[in-house]
Amino acid sequence: MVKVTDDTQGVTCSRLPILMGVAHPKAQTRTEYGDEIKAKRAGTWIETKQNTWSRRTDRMEKMVIDVVLDDNPHLRILEGANEIPYIADDIPLACSIDAMAVANEPITFVSPANDDLCITGKFILEVKCTSSRRADLPLYQGPIQVQGQMYCTGIEQALIVRFNTITWEIEYWGLTWHQKTIDNIKTATKDFWDHVITGKPFDAEKDSDYQLLYSMSQPKTIDLTGNNHVGSAVADWVEGKKMREDGLAKMEQASEIIKPEMQDNEFAKVGDKKIHWPTRYYKSQPEKVVPQKAAYQMRQKTISIKDE
Numbered sequence: 241m242v243k244v245t246d247d248t249q250g251v252t253c254s255r256l257p258i259l260m261g262v263a264h265p266k267a268q269t270r271t272e273y274g275d276e277i278k279a280k281r282a283g284t285w286i287e288t289k290q291n292t293w294s295r296r297t298d299r300m301e302k303m304v305i306d307v308v309l310d311d312n313p314h315l316r317i318l319e320g321a322n323e324i325p326y327i328a329d330d331i332p333l334a335c336s337i338d339a340m341a342v343a344n345e346p347i348t349f350v351s352p353a354n355d356d357l358c359i360t361g362k363f364i365l366e367v368k369c370t371s372s373r374r375a376d377l378p379l380y381q382g383p384i385q386v387q388g389q390m391y392c393t394g395i396e397q398a399l400i401v402r403f404n405t406i407t408w409e410i411e412y413w414g415l416t417w418h419q420k421t422i423d424n425i426k427t428a429t430k431d432f433w434d435h436v437i438t439g440k441p442f443d444a445e446k447d448s449d450y451q452l453l454y455s456m457s458q459p460k461t462i463d464l465t466g467n468n469h470v471g472s473a474v475a476d477w478v479e480g481k482k483m484r485e486d487g488l489a490k491m492e493q494a495s496e497i498i499k500p501e502m503q504d505n506e507f508a509k510v511g512d513k514k515i516h517w518p519t520r521y522y523k524s525q526p527e528k529v530v531p532q533k534a535a536y537q538m539r540q541k542t543i544s545i546k547d548e
Contacts, residue, residue: 243336245325248281250332251429253388259428262379269445274436275452301367304403305339307410308365314345317365326392331426332433335385335392339365341399349399349412351377357397357414364389364398371405377413387421451539477543 245252257263258273268276279285309315321340328334343359350356352375366389368382377383382400390396396417403410435442441453464470498515502508508515 244323245334245336247277250327250334251432253333253335253385253392256384256388256425256428257380259432260379260384260424262384264378264380267380269449270432270435270442271444271449271452274432274442277436297369300369300403300405301338304367304369304401304410305365308401312343312347314347315341315343317341318362326389328392331429333388333392333425333429335389337364337389337393338367340393340395341365349414351413352411353377355414357399357416359397359399359414361397362395364393364395366398366400368400368402369405370402373404373406377402382413383415384421384425386415387418388425390417391422391425448541451541455539456537457539 251259255268255273258268258270276285305317309317318340322337325334325336340362341364342362346358346360348356348358364386366382366386370381377400381402386398386400390398398415400413400415401410402413434440442449444450444453498508499517502515502517506516506518508517
């Protein structure tokens with residue numbers, strides 16, 4: 241899907257869960273998202289190639305919308321509504337939408353939680369593809385994003401259609417304008433954008449944030465000997481490193497016993513354990529010249545601890 245919002249001018253609604261502290265555990269932190277926006281504003285951001293999963297879900301979303309229309313003949317999709325950005329008037333927030341639909345007659349959608357929403361007229365249609373089988377609808381899977389979309393478009397009703405890529409089950413989750421959530425979105429967006437513009441750092445939310453918060457190291461030493469908190473952390477780090485090394489060595493020794501017994505068999509079974517030793521196939525690739533890269537610096541992700 242072609243991106244229609246301008247990340248240099250504001251927050252996009254799909255990232256609102258990050259600002260609200262309800263993002264997926266593997267999602268960016270505020271520090272990481274802010275760093276991305278700063279790089280885009282500076283013109284130094286290198287956009288990554290769309291991955292296979294993302295390309296496939298784009299196609300799945302179109303398919304799901306077709307199914308929704310087939311199941312609900314009184315619905316119609318407004319052409320071109322998904323091709324333009326919708327920008328809030330008073331905060332740096334924008335969105336694109338999967339579709340804008342119109343219900344010509346009242347249609348009641350019932351969610352798996354037995355909540356129902358009767359929709360008439362114009363509404364936002366947001367499709368989410370997932371392989372998760374959880375029964376609820378987590379806030380990072382559409383509800384917060386859709387509240388932001390309502391604010392940007394002025395449309396006060398929406399339908400999240402969740403498609404399970406494993407079971408092919410389609411679920412409907414209806415939402416309406418929720419003023420308290422909208423107010424929280426406005427506050428979080430203003431605060432986030434203030435940090436972006438002023439350069440004020442966010443509080444670290446995970447280990448990788450420190451690489452961005454303290455991006456350059458200085459050739460000097462700080463003595464943390466009297467800090468009991470750090471002393472305990474150092475002991476934990478050394479113990480964890482030893483456990484990892486011992487574990488890897490143990491696995492390697494086990495592999496040296498298992499592989500000669502498996503020989504050229506791809507699979508083996510030991511009790512209730514299944515062993516897999518596959519062959520990896522590599523396609524031939526044409527010779528290519530790697531373009532020159534400009535010099536840059538970045539703080540390492542990991543620390544090292546050694547005896548004095």
